[in-house]
Amino acid sequence: MTQLRQDKQVPQRAATAPGVPTRVLAAKVLAQVIGRGRSLKAELAKALPTLDDSRDRALLEALCFAVLRRRGAYDAALAQWMQRPLGVREDELRALLLVGFAQLDALELPAHAALSATVDAARAMGRDRQAGMVNALLRRAQRDGIPAQPARAAFPDWLAGMIEQDWPEQAEDVFAASLQPAPLWLRVNRQHGSREAVLEQLAAAAIEAEASPLCSDAIRLPVPVPVAALPGFAAGALSVQDLSAQQVADALAPRPGARVLDACAAPGGKAAHLLERDPSLQLLALDIDPRRLKRISETFARTGVGAQARVLAADAAAPDSWWDGQPFDCILLDAPCSATGIIRRQPDVLVHRRPADIEALVALQARLLDACFRMLAPGGTLLYATCSILREENQFQIESFLQRTPRAGFLPLGEAFGHDSWAGRQRLPGEEGADGFFYARLLKKG
Numbered sequence: 481m482t483q484l485r486q487d488k489q490v491p492q493r494a495a496t497a498p499g500v501p502t503r504v505l506a507a508k509v510l511a512q513v514i515g516r517g518r519s520l521k522a523e524l525a526k527a528l529p530t531l532d533d534s535r536d537r538a539l540l541e542a543l544c545f546a547v548l549r550r551r552g553a554y555d556a557a558l559a560q561w562m563q564r565p566l567g568v569r570e571d572e573l574r575a576l577l578l579v580g581f582a583q584l585d586a587l588e589l590p591a592h593a594a595l596s597a598t599v600d601a602a603r604a605m606g607r608d609r610q611a612g613m614v615n616a617l618l619r620r621a622q623r624d625g626i627p628a629q630p631a632r633a634a635f636p637d638w639l640a641g642m643i644e645q646d647w648p649e650q651a652e653d654v655f656a657a658s659l660q661p662a663p664l665w666l667r668v669n670r671q672h673g674s675r676e677a678v679l680e681q682l683a684a685a686a687i688e689a690e691a692s693p694l695c696s697d698a699i700r701l702p703v704p705v706p707v708a709a710l711p712g713f714a715a716g717a718l719s720v721q722d723l724s725a726q727q728v729a730d731a732l733a734p735r736p737g738a739r740v741l742d743a744c745a746a747p748g749g750k751a752a753h754l755l756e757r758d759p760s761l762q763l764l765a766l767d768i769d770p771r772r773l774k775r776i777s778e779t780f781a782r783t784g785v786g787a788q789a790r791v792l793a794a795d796a797a798a799p800d801s802w803w804d805g806q807p808f809d810c811i812l813l814d815a816p817c818s819a820t821g822i823i824r825r826q827p828d829v830l831v832h833r834r835p836a837d838i839e840a841l842v843a844l845q846a847r848l849l850d851a852c853f854r855m856l857a858p859g860g861t862l863l864y865a866t867c868s869i870l871r872e873e874n875q876f877q878i879e880s881f882l883q884r885t886p887r888a889g890f891l892p893l894g895e896a897f898g899h900d901s902w903a904g905r906q907r908l909p910g911e912e913g914a915d916g917f918f919y920a921r922l923l924k925k926g
Contacts, residue, residue: 499593502536503601506543507576513548513828515571520544520828534706546586547578548827549659552633553626554581560627561620573607573614580618585626595619631655638835639820646871650908654869657910658823664704665722665914667749668697669756669783672717675699681711692912694896695726697753700913716783721749724821724867724907724917728812729753731893731919732863736760738809743796743852746772748779750814755785763789764808766796797847799855807857815845817866817873821909821916842872849881853888858926861891866918869908874918875901881922891921 505527512518524541531537547554558577559565566574576598583594595618602611632640632655644651666689668675675691678699682689687705692698700723707713707720728750734740737760742751745765755761765776770793780786794802796813818838823829849864856862864881866873882888882903890903897919898907904920 497597497600499536499539499597500600500604502531502539502543503576503579503598504604505530506540506547506579507572507601507605509540509544510547510575510578511571513544514551514575514831517832519832520548520826542587543579543582545661545827546582547575548830549634549824550582550586550626551578551830553629554578554585556629556633557581557621557626558617561617572605573602573610576601576605576607577614577617580614581621581626584618584621591622595622631659634659634830636830636833639830639833642838642870642872643820647869647908653910654908654916657908658916659827660824660910662722662824662915663913664701664720665726666699666701666710667719667721667726667753667756668699669717669719670697671756671759671784672712672715678712678718685709685711692723694912695723695730697729697757698723698726714782719749719752719779719783721753722822722825723912723914725750725915726753727897727917728814728863728865728919729757731865731897731921732810732812732861734758734761734810734861737762739806739857740764741796741808741811741852741855742766743811743813743848744768744815745791746775748776750812751776751789752779752783752785754812755780755788756783759785759788761788765789765791766794768793768795797844797851799851803855807860808855809857809860811852811856811860811862812865813848813852813862814865815848815873817841817845817868818870819867821867821869821907821918824909825915838870838872842877845873845877846880849877850885853881853885853922853924856924858924860924862922862924864904864918864920864922867915868918869906869916871901874906874920875904878903878920878922887925889923889925891923893919893921 509523509527512523513520528537580598583589599611599615602614643654668678679689688703689699689701692700710718712718736758740761740763742765745751746767751763751765755763773791773793776791780789818833818841819826819829852862893905897905904918907914907917909916
């Protein structure tokens with residue numbers, strides 16, 4: 481009985497040690513993502529508010545991202561160093577070991593603190609009997625280092641094969657860039673002032689920043705900072721948005737006063753950008769998920785463009801249920817896709833994506849293209865965009881659409897949008913410091 485009371489006391493003491501709650505949370509988040517197929521973004525959204533210190537929140541995110549980027553190497557180390565693999569019900573303990581490896585390997589935290597906090601985290605999780613094993617494995621990682629693996633090993637074989645088939649000369653660079661942390665890109669709200677003025681404000685705040693020649697509203701921060709530290713962010717003068725996403729506004733380029741549809745609008749950043757550039761646009765922001773409309777409205781409110789836009793929960797692939805029959809001059813179809821161009825921002829893509837997903841997404845994209853083109857006015861422009869790098873979702877998708885749609889043509893885009901991909905342009909991850917993205921500008925013949 482005395483021993484039982486002592487066992488109960490140990491986790492309580494361990495749980496209060498500095499850094500322990502963050503490691504425990506990281507293990508729980510990763511167990512949900514890796515073991516149960518949960519979304520990293522959704523799990524972090526629940527976990528981050530439970531940490532009061534911004535440094536702990538930053539560490540939690542860094543640990544989760546590092547583990548997912550290097551999971552192949554860490555799993556290989558566990559397989560090599562453990563005599564018996566962990567059981568199928570040991571998701572949280574396995575995740576905690578990966579968290580320990582990430583601290584020593586990717587984040588290069590001080591070894592003593594990393595080992596101590598992770599072993600205490602094991603005890604705080606009720607794993608007193610395994611604390612010694614956790615300590616031994618982390619000391620092995622500290623002494624020997626994590627065995628090296630090529631970046632390709634982080635990708636499922638089927639996905640790596642598709643990338644190599646589509647981009648044989650660039651595949652190794654794609655693998656490597658997808659496993660690197662992404663820089664912080666900012667979008668300047670023209671209704672609040674010029675990019676030059678924002679650069680001066682950032683310099684005055686001792687924040688290093690550089691303007692991009694590829695988009696007149698884009699600023700890159702080589703060293704990311706919390707958005708709360710950005711002058712003007714709370715007032716809507718700045719938004720966080722990757723360069724590739726910002727270039728959508730350049731590719732669509734609606735005329736003043738045009739009737740515009742953003743067919744898959746959530747969370748609303750691209751629609752807000754269009755309205756920041758031209759408040760005269762008659763813009764309808766559409767999304768199939770009513771729960772996501774709140775995100776669009778919040779984006780519009782913060783950036784000050786809400787009065788110029790209408791928000792609607794509806795299915796762009798089924799216009800007969802909501803469309804009034806009045807054609808749109810411009811349509812942005814930022815289509816659901818595999819997200820293979822933004823793995824550096826969503827590393828759980830490496831865990832969740834399956835071959836069957838691609839087939840289903842391609843079919844959905846085709847339905848959306850056909851439905852949206854029907855709503856386009858003669859002479860109007862439809863911009864098809866994805867954050868995928870797979871030709872099946874991009875170049876081949878557009879080829880098929882043009883073959884079955886006699887009234888459709890395409891308008892070429894310039895080199896600023898990436899590699900030539902027949903009727904479109906493809907940027908690969910990390911090129912120009914930006915995300916992987918595809919653009920195809922389609923024209924409805926009169």
